[in-house]
Amino acid sequence: xxxxxxxxxxxxxxxxxxxxxxxxxxxxxxxxxxxxxxxxxxxxxxxxxxxxxxxxxxxxxxxxxxxxxxxxxxxxxxxxxxxxxxxxxxxxxxxxxxxxxxxxxxxxxxxxxxxxxxxxxxxxxxxxxxxxxxxxxxxxxxxxxxxxx
Amino acid sequence: xxxxxxxxxxxxxxxxxxxxxxxxxxxxxxxxxxxxxxxxxxxxxxxxxxxxxxxxxxxxxxxxxxxxxxxxxxxxxxxxxxxxxxxxxxxxxxxxxxxxxxxxxxxxxxxxxxxxxxxxxxxxxxxxxxxxxxxxxx
Numbered sequence: 001x002x003x004x005x006x007x008x009x010x011x012x013x014x015x016x017x018x019x020x021x022x023x024x025x026x027x028x029x030x031x032x033x034x035x036x037x038x039x040x041x042x043x044x045x046x047x048x049x050x051x052x053x054x055x056x057x058x059x060x061x062x063x064x065x066x067x068x069x070x071x072x073x074x075x076x077x078x079x080x081x082x083x084x085x086x087x088x089x090x091x092x093x094x095x096x097x098x099x100x101x102x103x104x105x106x107x108x109x110x111x112x113x114x115x116x117x118x119x120x121x122x123x124x125x126x127x128x129x130x131x132x133x134x135x136x137x138x139x140x141x142x143x144x145x146x147x148x149x
Numbered sequence: 150x151x152x153x154x155x156x157x158x159x160x161x162x163x164x165x166x167x168x169x170x171x172x173x174x175x176x177x178x179x180x181x182x183x184x185x186x187x188x189x190x191x192x193x194x195x196x197x198x199x200x201x202x203x204x205x206x207x208x209x210x211x212x213x214x215x216x217x218x219x220x221x222x223x224x225x226x227x228x229x230x231x232x233x234x235x236x237x238x239x240x241x242x243x244x245x246x247x248x249x250x251x252x253x254x255x256x257x258x259x260x261x262x263x264x265x266x267x268x269x270x271x272x273x274x275x276x277x278x279x280x281x282x283x284x285x286x287x
Binding site for chain 2: 012014018019020021023034041042047048049050051052054055056058061064068085091092093095096097100101104105108110132134135137139140144147148
């Protein structure tokens with residue numbers, strides 16, 4: 001990645017133009033052609049620094065509810081538990097972390113009832129639990145872009 | 150990728166490109182779309198350590214402490230959540246850095262500024278899943 005790639009990522013992280021020809025608009029800001037913007041973005045996506053280009057929705061405004069879940073899983077049950085958790089499209093992030101609660105995942109669903117059901121299914125099918133269900137009670141900061149360094 | 154992405158979306162949605170653009174614009178203004186653009190893999194951009202910091206904050210101070218944690222540029226997300234069995238922390242802040250030491254430094258600075266010294270840093274050792282949510286497919 002060169003300096004132009006970094007500027008490009010910074011620009012399209014937070015300020016992607018919502019216009020008929022967005023890459024032409026970006027090109028004008030960076031002093032490169034529309035085609036070069038497209039080529040560069042395709043390259044960056046191929047090498048993996050950009051995961052996706054598009055909208056990130058506020059789940060609450062779409063009527064959904066979300067939570068953070070934590071779970072203690074002994075090593076011999078880890079594979080089965082991860083497969084059970086990951087099988088839900090409602091699970092968007094799932095990480096192993098260095099704590100007694102070693103599996104942490106986020107869950108987005110249409111209702112609190114559905115969240116309860118999913119957590120019960122996970123506990124049952126993987127023989128683990130109880131899952132800690134920690135829905136946010138206050139939001140101080142959500143998903144802010146980090147500077148490209 | 151094509152030069153006119155909203156024309157492609159419009160074709161798939163059975164709408165006109167103008168309708169798609171005004172819809173996305175409106176959703177952005179209302180906050181239904183939180184952001185529109187590139188979703189990056191932070192790990193590939195040099196943020197190789199991400200620490201979930203968890204803080205034990207007295208109930209009456211969570212608003213004030215949450216604001217201080219959220220103001221740090223290294224913090225991407227910050228929430229208050231309930232305490233639980235064997236989990237005596239109620240404020241969470243995701244800290245991103247180039248190394249665990251960098252994350253620890255940030256956390257130590259935040260501990261000084263907030264006066265909260267009971268906190269824990271949980272590092273991710275493996276990523277099992279990271280996707281974007283697809284809504285309305287139930």
